[in-house]
Amino acid sequence: MLRLRDLTCGYGRSAVVHGIDLEIGADEVVSVMGHNGAGKTTLLRAVVGLIPAMRGTVEFADPSGNWTDVTRKPTNKRVKSGMAYVPQGQQCFAHLTAGENLRLVADGRRNGKALVDSQLDLFPALRPLLARQAGLLSGGQRQQLAIARALITEPRLLILDEPTEGIQPNVVAEIEATVVDLAKRGGLSVLLVEQHLGFALQAASRYYVLRSGRVASTGDTGAEAQTRVREAMAI
Secondary structure: OEEEEEEEEEEOOEEEEEEEEEEEOOOOEEEEEOOOOOOHHHHHHHHHOOOOEEEEEEEEEOOOOOEEEOOOOOHHHHHHHOEEEEOOOOOOOOOOEHHHHHHHHHOOOOOHHHHHHHHHHHOHHHHHHOOOEHHHOOHHHHHHHHHHHHHOOOOOEEEEEOOOOOOOHHHHHHHHHHHHHHHHHOOOEEEEEOOOHHHHHHHOOEEEEEEOOEEEEEEEOOOOHHHHHHHHHOO
16 A cells, blocks of 8 residues: 655755655554654655655555555645545644534535545544534544544545544544554555554554664564564663
């Protein structure tokens, strides 16, 4: 689904991420972990095209499984091809209602109403909040809204940056369960950046740990994964 080869990126002339190789298969959840400043968000921004690659390639598979080099393609082209990005910080259009946030993305899509309804089935806590201004929602409610809005675009790759940051534990559990359920349904891969090791390892089948912009550890999320991750992060 997604393949990074020797990806180096950063800001201006300063590289933050160095020579990353990473793969995500169809219907797979892959977690990226690391301390603040390790390069996780920079990596995601390069995947979705918000910052350019300095070296290396970003390849994305089409629905037939054919690889396309999207390294130089703009963000809107990557989104149109099937990527969706939920950035850090529960971002939404604060002055609009929750319902308007969803309809803004759904408008113009052939099955827009059905797509909104399907996301409300995934996040039922949003149903009674549709008329409420999004800026007045709690952090957990805004995060659920941001994920629901991204899913309305019917992506094949969902990119989540710290979806549990600053969110109450009960909502963290709901988001974790939703991510796992989405992957099990098929048709969606997830690239997850997450600080909570429990969530990151529970939701994913494989992991990568970044340290100083480089891969310090990678592997399957089996019984010994937490020990390997903690060692790589020197926790």
